[in-house]
Amino acid sequence: MKTRHLTRVAAAVGVAACLALSGCSNDIADSSGGSDKIIDAPVSDPADLKIAYFSAGTSNSYLQASIDEAKKVAKELGAKIDIFDGGFNAQSQFDQMQQALTSGKYNAFAVEPNDGNLVCDILTQEAPKKKVLVSVFNLPICGRATNTGVETYEPGTITYVGGQTLDVYENWVQSVIDSNEDGAKIGLISGPDLNANTIAFFKAAKAFAKEKGFEVVAQQTTDYTTPKAFNAAQTMMQANPDLDVIMSNFSGMTRGVVEAVGSKKVQIFDFGGDTWALDQVKAGALTSSVMMLPRLETRAALEGLADYVRGKDVPKFINLTESTRCPGHRSPRRTTSTSSPLSTDPRPTDAVEASMNDTTERAITANGARKVFNGSVAVHGADLEVRTGEVHALVGENGAGKSTLLGLISGRLAADGGSVEVFGHRLHGGNPRESREHGLVAVYQEAHDDSGPVCGGERLPRTGPDTGRPAGPTRDACTLRGAVRRARHPRTGRHARP
Structure with missing residues (x-):
């Protein structure tokens, strides 16, 4: 696979497997009876939930899809949610849980554990004592990694949501x-x-x-x-x-x-x-x-917490492979294949169902980006999201701020307000190398390279309020090709391709 400027491939940490050809809705068949009463619900309204969401990490598209869905569900519930990045480090995640528990800020945990054995006691014993509800998803805890069915559930927690058993x-x-x-x-x-x-x-x-x-x-x-x-x-x-x-x-x-x-x-x-x-x-x-369905799994884990405080029965084990809306549900544990298509009930998937398997990664995110030159506002409150695999066109008249926004995204310019992120990394601006190191290379209409001449090139004046600096060099295409050759993909280490 070739590396492209706005595409970075990342690992997909596992979640529930729905062995179907297309995405599923959140209509899930309960896989077990309701959970026993663990503790008295700390609140009666889901809007009063204060959720600590412990992700195994944040560095790949799978995890980002899960986190994005968690934020959506929390917003729907009116609940507060804080995201904790475990960084694929079991000890770091354990320390995060201890700090969150000690702080007293949270009444619910949603946990995707890096090491289910390490966090066993804190989730099943210490959290309940602090009247904190715990919903576990993706990875079983307390030595239950190779268990199946309801045996993946650990007493002391509200539910286990999975399917990759x-x-x-x-x-x-x-x-x-x-x-x-x-x-x-x-x-x-x-x-x-x-x-x-x-x-x-x-x-x-x-x-x-x-x-x-x-x-x-x-x-x-x-x-x-x-x-x-x-x-x-x-x-x-x-x-x-x-x-x-x-x-x-x-x-x-x-x-x-x-x-x-x-x-x-x-x-x-x-x-x-x-x-x-x-x-x-x-x-x-x-x-x-x-x-696998990262969004569906995350939604089920958070809605389990909400249902518990509403006084509803919550299944001890929610098995996503039993979703009743999966195409091919009549034979759920099959794989898609070039010789044996899975879907026995093909039908168009609507936007909600398609989103349940959306693991595309946010390549560029601008939130309220603002840039001012000598008192003149070039970009005001710009919002932009570009995901991997997408192609966007930024259209506007001369002076509308297109080049300025590109300068903010590429790291060449520093924002005076708002924020700009490249693959989850917030840019400080002022140095294009920062964007390059995180997987983005800008190719300009005018061939120039902030890192200096490569093949010589003619020096031509560059003017305009969106440059953010005095007239400077515009270099030939040889310079541009050299700049792109030097830019390396942050994950693979390979040179980016024009």
Whole structure:
């Protein structure tokens, strides 16, 4: 896969798997009876909830989709929510929970744990004592990583929302076996060792050893990022030139696998099912993909807290693979495939359903951006959001502020008000290198490069109130190409392409 200026591929930390061809609504079948009364609800109105949302991290599109949905749900409820970035660091996340509990600011936790064992006591014992409700999602806690069904629920919490459990991974492994009648040499790529999804995946993969002709010849753990998966896949193929199959445990990683495999005849089985993955299945680059629904899972976790304070029964385990609105619900644990399409009930998906599998990443975000030159307002309160995979046109008359806004986005100019973010990083401005380091390179109509001449070039005057500096150099296309060649993608380390 080629790196583009406004596209950064990131790892997708796992959430609930709905094994269907297209997104599902939030009409979920309850998978168990209502939870026992854990504590008296601290409030009776969801609008009075003060939620601490503990994300495993914030650095990839999957997690960002979950966080975005959490904010939406909180707004719908009228509740307060604060987001805590675990940074894929189990100890840091544990410390965040302790601080949040000690502060007394929160009456509810929504938790996507990095290490379910480490946070077991604080969530099931200490939080209830402080009258804090706990909803867990994505990754089971307290040693329940390889449990299935209601056994993924841990007493002391309100509910566990998931679907990416051991039985789902067992079915995924079985799909590889069914697709290779003569056996296969297999490589496995997953996330961190302590991650519950990695534990379940590797346990399910032990089934290969019981099948004639099947052998797991390589097994790698990563930090869920695309470049690490790219390196892992390359290492596997170099050590095993006769490798038949690579199973990649998240679509963000699978992008790196696809790039590493290239034209080699290696089957790639993906777990993620985002828009990119489904397109790759159709194109034949992926053998199959299992769909996951970050938004639906997050919504269910927060609505579970709301229902509890309303006095409603909340299922101990909410199994997203049993959503009654998934196309193909009659056979929920199947994967999309080039030879065996999943959907047995194809129908158009509306915007709500499509959004449930929206893992596109916010590449550029401007909120109320403002820029003033010598008392003259060039940009006033500009709002802009550009997600990966999108193409936008900024249209306006001369002097409308188009170039100024581009200068703010590229980091060349510092905003006098509001904020500008590139892939979640808030820009300080005044140095284009800052944007480049976080994955964005601006290509100007006038070929210039703030980092200095590369191939020489003619010096021409640059004027206009939106430049933010005196007349300076405009250099030739050779300079521009040199600037782009020097700009490196922040994740892969590869040079950006014009």
